Every structure is written in structure tokens, then in C-alpha cells.
Amino acid sequence: MAHEAVFPLFHYNLRNYGFFRYFCNRFSPILRKRTKVDFFKGALQTNMLDNNIIDRLDRIATPFYYYDMDLFRRTVDHVAELAAAHDIKVHYAIKANAEKPLLEYISSKGFGADCVSGNEVLHAHKCGFPAKKIVYAGVGKSDKEIYQALMLGIEAFNCESLQEIYVINEMARAHGKQADISIRINPDIDAHTHKYVTTGLYENKFGISQHEFDKLIDILKNSTNINFIGLHFHIGSQITRVDEVFALECQRVNDIVAYFERQGLSVDNINLGGGLGVDYDDPDENPIADFGTWFRTISDNIRRSPHQSIHVEPGRSLTAQCASLISRVLFVKSGETKNFLIMDAGMNDLIRPALYGAYHKIENLSAAQRPFFPTHQAYDIVGPVCESSDVWGAGRLLPLSVRGDLMAIRSTGAYGQVMASRYNMKDLAPAVFSDRLEDAPLMTDYFNL
Numbered sequence: 372m373a374h375e376a377v378f379p380l381f382h383y384n385l386r387n388y389g390f391f392r393y394f395c396n397r398f399s400p401i402l403r404k405r406t407k408v409d410f411f412k413g414a415l416q417t418n419m420l421d422n423n424i425i426d427r428l429d430r431i432a433t434p435f436y437y438y439d440m441d442l443f444r445r446t447v448d449h450v451a452e453l454a455a456a457h458d459i460k461v462h463y464a465i466k467a468n469a470e471k472p473l474l475e476y477i478s479s480k481g482f483g484a485d486c487v488s489g490n491e492v493l494h495a496h497k498c499g500f501p502a503k504k505i506v507y508a509g510v511g512k513s514d515k516e517i518y519q520a521l522m523l524g525i526e527a528f529n530c531e532s533l534q535e536i537y538v539i540n541e542m543a544r545a546h547g548k549q550a551d552i553s554i555r556i557n558p559d560i561d562a563h564t565h566k567y568v569t570t571g572l573y574e575n576k577f578g579i580s581q582h583e584f585d586k587l588i589d590i591l592k593n594s595t596n597i598n599f600i601g602l603h604f605h606i607g608s609q610i611t612r613v614d615e616v617f618a619l620e621c622q623r624v625n626d627i628v629a630y631f632e633r634q635g636l637s638v639d640n641i642n643l644g645g646g647l648g649v650d651y652d653d654p655d656e657n658p659i660a661d662f663g664t665w666f667r668t669i670s671d672n673i674r675r676s677p678h679q680s681i682h683v684e685p686g687r688s689l690t691a692q693c694a695s696l697i698s699r700v701l702f703v704k705s706g707e708t709k710n711f712l713i714m715d716a717g718m719n720d721l722i723r724p725a726l727y728g729a730y731h732k733i734e735n736l737s738a739a740q741r742p743f744f745p746t747h748q749a750y751d752i753v754g755p756v757c758e759s760s761d762v763w764g765a766g767r768l769l770p771l772s773v774r775g776d777l778m779a780i781r782s783t784g785a786y787g788q789v790m791a792s793r794y795n796m797k798d799l800a801p802a803v804f805s806d807r808l809e810d811a812p813l814m815t816d817y818f819n820l
């Protein structure tokens with residue numbers, strides 16, 4: 372047993388994954404040194420995931436989300452600088468990723484939080500966001516959720532229907548409170564993105580549309596326990612035609628703000644929502660989203676008076692590129708017409724490919740350490756879940772892959788962990804942070820080796 376305690380991975384590899392992989396990974400130290408994997412390489416930084424880190428990740432029980440905290444902090448710092456330069460306030464959309472270490476860092480930078488449920492509001496507050504920096508949107512806020520947020524004294528409810536305003540006003544009156552509210556408007560703008568993440572068209576359920584504006588203004592002027600503080604917009608997510616779409620949004624917002632002010636309502640906060648897209652095709656080339664163009668487009672196109680502040684709510688763009696879902700090849704299977712790589716991560720861990728047909732780049736980290744086996748092969752990379760849509764990628768060209776190889780499903784820091792489920796009674800994949808690798812559960816913790 373003594374050698375197994377000293378070389379747990381050695382033992383594990385030999386017994387479970389065979390001599391081939393063991394030989395490839397262990398007996399080419401000189402070649403391996405020359406073959407660092409360019410993991411996050413981009414204009415603003417270089418951050419290589421070198422063989423030492425791959426070796427450490429290889430010991431961790433898969434699947435798990437690996438967070439590059441260095442890239443994450445640089446992304447947030449970059450946004451903080453731009454926001455200050457453009458005098459734009461940032462509320463992070465915590466629906467994209469609610470991991471505590473990320474929220475603590477974002478709140479420490481003075482950003483606010485954009486929440487869409489009572490639990491998100493409470494969680495944001497626990498992770499350091501002051502109540503007065505929390506805004507709460509969502510078409511269906513329950514009475515309990517409204518009550519909790521009201522008692523906490525949040526910055527604003529972003530109201531999405533006339534009935535909601537009525538309920539908040541009544542509840543505030545019953546408890547002797549005043550509630551600050553913004554109105555989410557549906558501006559009927561096409562964000563040119565996937566139909567499931569388009570939110571600003573009249574056919575979508577979000578926001579209040581123009582045909583109700585007269586009634587809305589009447590309610591806002593005659594409700595005693597709400598204070599109208601501004602207008603809120605969010606037209607969609609993963610927007611890549613940044614200058615075109617956000618310029619259009621700003622022009623439409625200018626007209627709507629002017630209309631409300633003509634009705635005698637002071638629009639102090641103008642919240643343009645989130646939506647900035649990231650590069651899923653090439654996360655190494657563009658590890659940090661194009662915040663420069665986004666902020667510049669807003670500054671150039673929004674009309675603002677001295678009493679008005681401009682707000683944005685990025686979610687995906689702050690967190691997507693900083694994480695990879697790390698998984699292991701369980702089996703390699705040759706089907707009648709194709710080869711399958713069966714991974715231990717499935718649609719329960721990351722539902723984006725199954726739900727939206729979303730593309731995520733996939734890399735074989737172990738093969739990158741095997742410079743003398745350059746052969747590539749097309750694989751259908753699939754998960755273990757009993758659903759035919761549990762597919763990571765069809766016909767993906769990868770280096771020859773073997774059982775036990777460590778794989779990275781890239782750009783999974785947004786809408787990954789937060790949308791995970793326990794379907795098939797699978798365990799939830801944990802978060803592993805690059806600056807706390809020692810806390811990660813090891814493969815050997817789960818085996819009686």
C-alpha cells in the first residue's frame with residue numbers, strides 16, 4: 372500500500388486508464404516542457420495553463436468548474452476602469468454566476484447587483500452588495516420575494532407590469548415603507564441574437580409596452596408609497612453586433628426617456644441592461660469581451676442631462692471566459708458511423724448546448740501533453756445523461772483521445788453552474804478556484820486505493 376499513498380495518481384492511472392495514457396503522460400517530461408497549452412492568450416494578457424497546472428487538475432475529481440481567478444479579476448478591473456472613465460454605473464447580473472468568491476470581488480469594486488429572484492437578492496446581500504446597490508427585476512416576483520426585498524430596503528424594484536407596481540405600492544403602504552421603483556420598458560428592438568435570449572421584442576414577456584404608457588403614467592403619479600426613479604431596458608444576451616444594436620437601443624431609449632419627462636416624471640436612472648457578447652469560438656484570442664466598444668457606443672449615443680445617471684448590467688461578459696468545465700473521457704466507443712467520446716460531464720452540469728444548441732470550444736488537455744501522438748480524429752463528444760440531446764459537440768476534430776483524458780469545455784463561467792441540475796441524480800459539479808486549488812476534492816478521495 373505504501374507506494375499507492377505516495378503515487379496515488381500513478382496507481383489510479385495504471386489501474387483504471389491503462390498503460391497507454393500513463394506512458395504518454397509520464398515518460399515525456401522533456402517534450403512536455405515545450406508544449407504548454409495556450410489556455411487564455413489574448414490582447415490584454417497571457418495566462419498559460421501549464422503542465423504543472425494540468426497535472427494538478429488531473430488529480431481533482433471530475434467534473435468540476437475551474438475558475439481562472441487571475442483572468443476574472445483582470446476582467447472586472449478593466450470594466451471598473453472603463454465605467455469610471457465613462458461615468459457609467461455597473462450592476463453585475465448575478466444570474467450569470469453567483470459563486471461567492473466572484474461576488475465578493477465584484478462587490479468590493481463598488482459594483483451593484485442585478486437580481487431576478489428573492490434568493491438572488493438575499494445572496495447578493497450576503498456576498499457584500501449593500502442593499503442600496505441591489506436592483507431587482509423579473510416578470511414574476513412573488514409576494515414573499517417582494518416583501519423580503521422591501522424589508523431589506525433595496526435600491527430599486529425594476530417593475531415589469533402594471534399589476535406588479537400596484538402590489539408593491541400596496542405592500543409598501545401596509546408596512547409603512549416607500550419603495551423606489553424603475554419601470555422596465557419593452558422597447559421592441561431586435562437584438563439579433565438567439566431567439567431564446569432575445570428579450571426586447573413585443574412578442575417577449577418582458578417589460579411594459581408602449582400601449583400601456585398612459586395607464587402607467589397615471590399609476591406612477593397617483594401611487595402614494597412608490598417613488599419612480601427611472602427606466603430600465605434589457606433587450607437580449609450574447610449580442611455581438613455591439614455598436615449597431617446598442618446604438619439603436621440608445622436612440623430608442625432617448626425617445627422614451629424624453630416622453631416620460633414630458634409627462635412630468637423625472638427619469639433620474641437610465642438602465643440599459645446587459646447583453647454584451649463573448650467570443651465562444653476563440654476564447655484564447657478574446658479572453659476579455661469588447662467592453663471598450665460597448666461603453667463607447669453608449670457614451671456616444673445616449674442623451675443625458677446632469678440629473679441623470681447611466682447604468683448597465685453585464686452578466687455573461689464578466690464571467691464567461693474565466694471558467695472551463697473540466698471533464699474526463701470515460702469511454703471511447705466506435706459507433707457504426709462515428710466515434711464517440713463519452714465524458715463524465717453531462718447536460719446536467721451545463722445545459723447550454725442541449726437547450727440552445729450553444730457552441731463551446733472543447734480541448735483535450737491530456738493530449739496536449741503528448742506531442743508525439745499528433746493524429747487527429749473526428750469525435751461526437753457526448754455526456755452520460757440518458758437524453759439524445761446530451762451532446763457537447765458533433766464531429767469535433769481532436770487529437771487521438773483515450774480513456775482518462777482530461778477535457779476542458781471552455782467559456783463556461785456564465786450560465787453554467789447556475790443552470791446545473793441534478794437530473795439523473797448526478798452530483799453537482801463543484802467550483803475549483805485557481806487560487807484555492809488545495810481545497811479541491813481529489814479523485815483519490817472517492818476511491819479506496
Ligand code: LLP
Nearest residue numbers: 464605608609645646647684685686687786
Ligand atoms: N439584465 C437582465 C434584466 C437580464 O435578464 C439579463 C440576462 C442580464 C441583465 C444579463 O445579460 P448578459 O450580460 O448576461 O447577457 N441562459 C442564457 C442567457 C440568459 C440571459 C438572461 N438575462 C444563456 O446561457 O445564454
